[in-house]
Amino acid sequence: MNCDTFLACLHPYVDGELGVSDALAADTHAAECPRCRSVATDERGFRQIFRDQPREPAPPELRRRIVVRIRRASLARALRPWLALPAVAAAAALLVVAVRPFVERPAPGVIAELVDKHIAFAQIERPAEFVSADRREVAEWFRQRAGLRVTIPDYSPAGIRLVGARIADVGEHRAAYVVYEKGHTLLSVFIAPAPREADASGTRVTFRGHTYATREQKGYRTVSWTEGGVVFGLVSMLDYQALLECADRLREERAAETRL
Numbered sequence: 001m002n003c004d005t006f007l008a009c010l011h012p013y014v015d016g017e018l019g020v021s022d023a024l025a026a027d028t029h030a031a032e033c034p035r036c037r038s039v040a041t042d043e044r045g046f047r048q049i050f051r052d053q054p055r056e057p058a059p060p061e062l063r064r065r066i067v068v069r070i071r072r073a074s075l076a077r078a079l080r081p082w083l084a085l086p087a088v089a090a091a092a093a094l095l096v097v098a099v100r101p102f103v104e105r106p107a108p109g110v111i112a113e114l115v116d117k118h119i120a121f122a123q124i125e126r127p128a129e130f131v132s133a134d135r136r137e138v139a140e141w142f143r144q145r146a147g148l149r150v151t152i153p154d155y156s157p158a159g160i161r162l163v164g165a166r167i168a169d170v171g172e173h174r175a176a177y178v179v180y181e182k183g184h185t186l187l188s189v190f191i192a193p194a195p196r197e198a199d200a201s202g203t204r205v206t207f208r209g210h211t212y213a214t215r216e217q218k219g220y221r222t223v224s225w226t227e228g229g230v231v232f233g234l235v236s237m238l239d240y241q242a243l244l245e246c247a248d249r250l251r252e253e254r255a256a257e258t259r260l
Helices: 003-008 010-014 020-032 034-051 060-075 087-091 108-122 135-146 240-259
Strands: 161-170 173-182 185-193 203-207 210-217 220-227 230-236
Touching (some): 003 010, 010 020, 108 220, 135 161, 161 185
16 A cells, blocks of 8 residues: 555545455555654544534633644744735725525535534644645645645735645535634635535625625634535634635636636
8 A cells, every 4th residue: 555545545544444454554554654644643633633522612712712822832833924905905895794685505514514623623733634835736636635626725915824735524525625824823715515405594795796604603703605516614713804805715716717
């Protein structure tokens, strides 16, 4: 078994779902390859953290302080400061509550799950399974790793740094997870198959001609929308204006890639 084969079966391996021969081959490779062994260790750690999540969340301010301290201790690296958005963009970012019906919205259960995963990822040493600040490398990793064509938006003009990516389980489906940082604040971008259930909750907001669902969950802000059978979810402690700017940039870059 080589590294590519090991990473392809990482999820069933750490979940104990491989057959005896495949599990033995994976164990042997992990014992010989420090990189793959570290990836498997991080993945098991994430699953344990996710299982240990309390049913009743801690107060948002306490959770924020805990997460910040964990991330400061584990990351131990210099991070770029917040770069202010241009004045014109900030002026254009006024939010208008939509009055028209909101047709496509992710189910609240999905958003709650994305928030739980965001919290769990923030507490492990390596939130990203694949670490890279190169957008092309991350997009290629998704293509090779899971056959996914994923748009990796460039948020660097706002001081938001790309950290990397991983494959996340959302419901019964695999989802693309792209992780960014702004200072010590994590920004999670999830792209997953949309559920069939309708969603009546959340605040409906229009931003630059598009409609989004905004919702606060366990002290985190979320912006989400459904398009073409896919749900897009952004989770962070960043303010809604910043999240909507990020959502708009993602839409623009996806549209540009589609036209190519």
